[in-house]
Amino acid sequence: MPDIGLGTSGHEGDEGTKRSVTAALDVGYRHVDTAQMYGNERAVGEAIAESPVDRDDVVLATKIHPDNLGYDDATRTARESLDRLGVDAVDLLYVHWPHSAYDPEETLRAMDDLRDEGVTDHVGLSNFTPDLLAEARDLLESPVAAHQVECHPLLPQAELRADARDHGHALVGYSPLGRGKALDDPLLSDIAEKHDTTTAAVCLAWAFDREALVPIPKGSGDHVRANYEARELRLDDEDLDRIEAYDRRERFIDPDAAAWNR
Template identity: 45%
Template sequence: MPGFGLGTWQNDDPDACAESVRTALDIGYRHVDTAQIYRNEAAVGRGLAAADVDREEIFLATKVWTNKLAHDDVIESTEESLERLGTDYLDLLYVHWPSGEYDPEGTLSAFEQLQADGRIERIGVSNFEPEHLEAARDAIDAPIFANQVEMHPLLQQRELREICADAGIELVAYSPLARGDVFDVDVLSEIADANGVSEAQVSLAWLREKAVTPIPKATGSDHIRDNWASLSLELSDDEIERIDSIDTERRKVNPDFGPSAW
């Protein structure tokens, strides 16, 4: 999995979404993330088709929504996602939330079937707390490849990072800029000024230092390029320690059906 990607949550203008995907791929991105509930899979597919990049070079992921997590619904809805995206397979398919129709055995056995049929290459979960990860790993023989969660310097997910590292599960960070809050954190601003970069680049570089794959959403070319430039930023040990020492937990995404709200 490429260690940096383009998120498309709330990128719901079809033309803007397609153009952002095309722009990102032409710049160098090779990881694109979407979801059924974003209602933009068709636009993402248009962007994939418009870019001058072979499908085999792109790591494409989508997520099954909570009302489609019964076994047969997983199969049917994934086929619909593939059609909208204009592809024969997904590099990664996620359970979007451990909620709604989710059942570890019933849901994940459908993911295993899709994998066996060559429709998906990897099985992922999203918004899973440690207990959900344990139940998922017990439910199927196939490995859980990734857990996609909210993560940024204001929500550092220390326990989950340790558990996933021990289990060999990749962590993917959505909302890696805390929905813009990173621009108002003094520590991040000071480090950004010292390096002549944006706070966004600092946050993304810090995640990379933690072996986490960020997938920031961006629609405009300038933001897409600025986020990409974070790959050239190397933080010092002192800068990483200063970010590590941020003592706050500011969750930006916490729906009433999510485990962190229970």
């Protein structure tokens, strides 16, 4: 898994999505994340197909919509995702949210079958709690390659990061800038000023320093390159200790149906 990916949730239309994916691949990103829910799989696929970067060098991930997680719908719509993306298989296929049509036995059997049939190379989960992760591991024949959750310095997800380390999968962190709301945080801003950099770079540098954590920031325009170049920033032990001890903890994506609210 590359150490950074491009998140594509919320991009402005097909052309905006294509521009961002194209820019990301040109800069050096080799991991692109989309979902049935985002409505942009076709644009993502077109950008990858038109790029001079070899398709085999790109980790392409998509996610099955929560309403499509019944066995028949999951297997059908996963293939429809391949058609929209214009690929024979995706590298990583996630269960997007474990609610709505999610049924552990039926959904996870579908994921195993999709992997066995070559629709995906790897199986991932997204927005699971530790208990649901443990249940899924017991039911799946496939190894869990990645677990995707909101993760940033204000929501460090220590338990899920430890789970990823213990079980050998990546924790893929979406909204690593806290949907932009972490950028005005006083502690993170102070650390950014110390390093003469941006708060966004501090958030991403924190993620790069965490074992098994892969941030997937959304980006457009100059932000695509700036996020990639944040890989060069190194926070010192004092910075990391201050973030670790910080008493502000906030989740910015918190739907009522989320597993942690049930």
